[in-house]
Structure formats: structure tokens, C-alpha cells
Amino acid sequence: MKELIRFAAHLEMNFGPGVPFHDRWRAARRSGFRGCEFVWRNVELPAAAELQKAEPLAVSCLGGTTGAAAGARPVLILPEDRDRLMKDVETATAYARELSCRNLVMVSGNMIRDWSVEKHREEAVRSLRSIAPILEEAGVTALIEPLNSKIDHKGVYCDTSAEGFRIVEQTGSPNVKLLYDAYHMQVMGEPIVRTIRERSGLIGYYHLAKVPGRTEPIGGEIDVPAFLEAVADTGYDGFVGLEYKPSGDYRDVFRRLSDAYPEQIDGQDPIDENYR
Template sequence: MLRFAAHLEMNFGKEVSFADRWHAAADSGFAGCEFVWRQHEWQEVQDLRKARPLQVSCMGGTTGFQTGGGRPLLTRPEDREWLARDVRTAVDYAQRTACPRLIFVPGNLQPGWSIERHRKEAVESLRAIVPIVEEAGVTVVLEPLNSKADHPGIYCDSSAEAMRIVEQVGSRNVKLLYDIYHMQIMEGSLIETIRKHHDLIGYYHVAKVPGRHEPLGGEVNLPPVLEAIAETGYDGFIGLEYSPERSAEEAYRSVKAAYPAYLR
């Protein structure tokens, strides 16, 4: 059964506390949520799960975009030991909060490097942390991002490049995060890609194109895309990684009215 997961960072303004975001998602009918693990203590998440049970479907925050951003880069060999340390911390956090997935972003293009070198370094970094995530039973999902609207200069801005990385790593615990917003901007052919390559996909994000708001209208006719995902046998959560055009609660009501079957 497909269900939407609230994104507790993107769906709210910064003035709203993490606990209030959690309760608002639960009040709105969500069964799952995702967030950036570095920004919250795992003990608070455990306490919130006891008070208002939500499944933590996915967590971001393990890798970064550029040098000096406070997170290791997937493509920098000199960050590999740092990455392994942070992955161990993230895996421990994931196990304490019953989260099955960690999001990795690909990082920005390095000056003078070929795409092949970026891919080689990304593959080697992922292979280095595979034993950690396989032992823990946690899946890394690599998210290709759009370089046209939100992330100019990003490496890995297509599903094809992300799939090459996933295939070369060759672990059941390294998959693709297929973000419908990013991939509609970059390449389209959403349903065809999902049908042909669903075995490499471990998680999904959705948002409206253009604007990255709640998925109501816009370029993507979302119901057939969701049906295609369900037909592949995927029955997990789909993250609502959007910034609302109105208050979080109003946006949630609109999403629930449009997609009642995807909230509990």
C-alpha cells in the first residue's frame, strides 16, 4: 500500500518546533515522515514515536553538496574516512529510530574532473560504506537532482547516471531515490523509467513542477505515476519533499483531499 510521508523540514517554516511539526503531521493523517537526522536528537524522535507513532521512512543529511559545507562529499576520496564515521553515526541513529533508509546527495561537480572520474569516486565511496549499511540492514538511496532550476553545478543530474553508480556498486543496500520533481525537470518519461528500472529504485519523492510546492496540478499528472509505482510492487512510503504555498496544515488538507488513499 502506497502512503505519503510528510517532510518535517521542507513542509514547515523554521519557526515551528520539531515536536510541533511531528504532531501536525500525525494530526493530518500521515503514517510516515522524513527529516534531516543531524538536526534532531534521536532521543527526541524516540519520545515522539511513543507519543504519536509515525514511521520514519527516510532521513537526509549524511552527505553534502560542496566542500566546506559541514558534511562529507561522496565524490571526494579525501572525505572517505569522514564519510565512514558519519555513516556509522547515521546508521546508529537510524536503528534507534527504526528508519530503513539514508539519503545520499551526489555533490557538486569538481573543477577539471570528467563525469567518469566523478562516477568512479562516488562508486568507491559507496563501496567503502557498503559493509556498514549491509550489516545494519539500512539502505542508502542516492538522489539525482536537477541542475536546471535548483542545483546548478550538481554532479549526477539524471536517473541514468545514478543507475550507473548503483549498478557498479552492486549492493542490495544501495538504491536510487527517484524524485519525480527533479526528474520531470531533467528528463521526463517518468512512467517509462519507473516501469523499466523499478528494481534499482528504493524510494520516491514528489512535488509540483514547477515551483516545488504541494503536488496539486502543474506539469505532472500524478495519479497515473503513482499507479505505475504501485504496479511495480513497491508498497512503501513516498516522501512529500515540497515547500507549501500556504501554511503546512492547509497544504496537508489539500493533499489529503486530492489523494485520500495515500494517507491512513
């Protein structure tokens, strides 16, 4: 029997500026989402745990452990950041355990001048091997997310799923997998459905947004029903994170998504108009 794939709201990207974290959480819950993801650095753990108890939402993954550029630290590929990475992973896995979350999102970092692709990969693998014992003990998976280098993340090192799979395979830990972001990989021209069907054993989580524009996934270049069918056919039983920027008021967008995907967003609790 196929798994029913449900969507998780992204509590940073799916909202405009100025909306408090607790309002974002409650709005997602009361719009019919049953899962969410957010950057763990942006909220104190007790506050998140209290919200989860009061307004139950599964936390499907936690972002923010690594940065893409040197301005956001630690960076996965930098040897000088490795000790800091290990400490941050210890903190992140504490969040994950408390919130019953299985996944931490990590990005590769930007290309370093005069480094070969192989050098970038070697350093990424070393960093991941250094944190693998922490992940394995905690029962948490690090998700390597390839990002598109054509529009949103020019200069990023890992910009294809093929390179991401190499990192995962060479790390050799069951607690290191790939986050397959359909938006990023569509921008890079990858065959999304075929990749999912052929490499699902190395994929631990999925993201989705519309191409072009990175808004809510209604219309656009990605065949969302075919994407969801491919994911379900692999036996995947987790969430698909909606990492999009809303094209309008987030409440209107949530309603449009619920109408477009009634199975992925069950809509049992209508959105409360008091939430901004």
C-alpha cells in the same frame, strides 16, 4: 494485489521557519500522515525516539548524511571526506536502527573542475563501496538521489536517473539503490512513468513535488495518478516522500493534500489547531 502507496511528510521542507521539531512531528501525525522523513543531524536521537513512541509515525528515510557542495560535509565524491563519511554513516545507521528506518538519503556533490564524469562516478562508487559493509550489517539502504541541475542545484554532478543507475550498478551492493525524485526528473525532462516501470529493481524510494514551483503536488506537469499507479505496479510497499515547499500555511496545505489524496493520507486524526 497492488500495494497502497502512502505519503510521508518531510519535517523540514513542509513547514515554514520557526516551527519546533516536535510540533512538526505532531502536526504531520495528526494530519493523517503515517510516515515522515527528516534530516537526522537536526534532532537528537533520544528526542526523536521519544516522539515516535508517543506519536507513532514510521520514519521512511533520513536525510543529511552527505552534502551537495563543499559547505555541507561530507561530500560523497571527495576522497578526503571518505573517512568522515564512514563515521557519519555509522551514526546515521544508529538513528535508523533505533527508529526502525530502512533508508539514508545521499546526494552526489557538485562537479569538480577538471574532473571527467567518469572520475566523479568512480569516486562516488568508491565511497559507496567503503560504506556498504556498514549498511549491510545494519540492514539499511543508501539512496542516491539525482538532483536537477536546471533550477535548484546548478553544478551538481548526478542530475539524471541514468547516471544514478550507473552508480548503483557499479557499486554492486543490494544496500545501495536510487531515490527517484519525480520533481527533479520532470525538471530534467525524463519520462517518469516509463523509467519507473523499466528500472524499478534499482529504485529504493520516491519523492514527489509539483512542477513547476516545487510546492505541494496538486496540479502541475506531473501526472500524479499515473506516477502512483506505476509505483504501485512495481510492487513497491514503502512511502513516497513529499519533498515540497508549502504554497501557504502548512496546515491549509495538509488539508488540501488530504482532500486530494485520501488514500495516501488517511486523515483519521484531524489536525490540532493548537499546533502552529
